[in-house]
Amino acid sequence: MDRTRVVVRCADCRFEATHERLRTAREDLADHEADTGHAVDWRIESLSPGVERAGEDAGVCGRPGCVNADSPLVDPDVPDR
Secondary structure (H helix, E strand, O other): OOOOEEEEEEOOOOOEEEEOOHHHHHHHHHHHHHHHOOOEEEEEEEOOHHHHHHHHHHOOOOOOOOOOOOOOOOOOOOOOO
16 A cells, blocks of 8 residues: 655755655754754655545535535535535
């Protein structure tokens, strides 16, 4: 099974790290920026299949008309804004 893969890279030095969880990637990014003052970039290279499906079923930001209404991940009782 594919896992989430997040790469954190610093544009100002050679710092680079790969994480399997968004949380640890964000913590690593915040720590490096706080310690050095550098601007760190990050990229999500892959996601677990469940996260990908949730994103596809929700559509673009969950806008009406862009969702998979048949998905068990979409709550049909949420009112439109």
